[in-house]
Amino acid sequence: MAYRNFLPGPRATHLVIALGGVALGWAIYMRYALVEQSAIGLACRGMETSTCETRALVISLYGYSVFGIAAIVTSLIQLVRPSVPMFIVALMATAIGVVMYNNNLSSLAAGLLLISFARPWRAARA
Template sequence: MSQRNFMPGARAWNVILVLGGFALGWAIYMRYALVEQSAVGLACLGVETGTCTVRAAVIQLFGYSAFGILALATSAIQLIRPSVPMFTIAAMATGAGLVMYNNNLSGVAAGLLLISFARPWRGARG
């Protein structure tokens, strides 16, 4: 009995695309509206608002390559044991990492996600 390769169904792809688009949109908003704007940085110098706290947290996270490390770790887990939820989390982390200055690790994670399509999948139907 041969097993099919990893390939989510149509319903799963819809969820993956929506959540991936959300993660990509969040990362684009964070980078271009909050992190790169010098006016926001100057406004956050002496003020403690929710926006400034989130901005500082995101800057701290990409300083430690957290987005790229998360993308690489989840993609490696996806490669070892393919599943739709892990693929979704890995795709979201990879998209956010590619936008948020963690290109090296997120690029490797994207490659691992592509390779995971060639893995046998125990959850396959049919």
């Protein structure tokens, strides 16, 4: 039984692009609008708004390299068992990790995602 390599179809590709763009946009917004702004950090010292709590959560997650670890774990799962939903999750985690200072693990995860295109895909039989 021959299998073809993992390659999402046209509809799945549009979904991958859209959700990858959303994750990348969220990460860019969080980094440049909330995390790096010193004025936001000073304003959040005495306040407990949802923006300040989100900023504190992102900073604490960065401290434990959660974005990079999530990217590498989901990319490894994608490499072992390719599927479109796992590819989308892994791509989103990788995009967030690259932007949110977890570059080492997230760049390794991006490489694993590229390698996953060479894996046989059970969902699409030739």
